[in-house]
Amino acid sequence: MLLRSETFEGVTPSGTPKSLDLGGEAARAILFLTSSCLDCRRVWDALASMRRVPAGRFLVVTPDPSTEDSAALRSLAAPGVEVVMSSAAWLELCSQPAPWLVTVAGGRVIRSVMAPTSMRRLARLLRP
Secondary structure: OEOOOOEEEEEOOOOOEEEEEOOOOOOEEEEEOOOOOHHHHHHHHHHHHOOOOOOOOEEEEEOOOOOOOHHHHHHHOOOOOOEEEOHHHHHHHOOOOOOEEEEEEOOEEEEEEEOOOOHHHHHHHHOO
């Protein structure tokens, strides 16, 4: 699936503006999570228990602060995990209920699957 837009605007959970550019050739995994769903909490826990988070290879996208709890996200996000709150990215790329995992490369969605909730399976999917 070709992306309609390769750039999305959002904010970090602390409120800092953040632009997502998904047009690069390198594959990037995007986890679509919320702070409230039970399976999403399992993914947050799995990310927190990973010894090394593959920096730059993936990010977490949540809905905008108007519908998502920024303070809860700040407490859930493990160090080194990039979190962007962008309903525009969510609506464009997340076609299923959270937790969902999409891999993007070259402005195309190359994988779209339910995100695994175990640390081992998640680490395998996020490996370069």
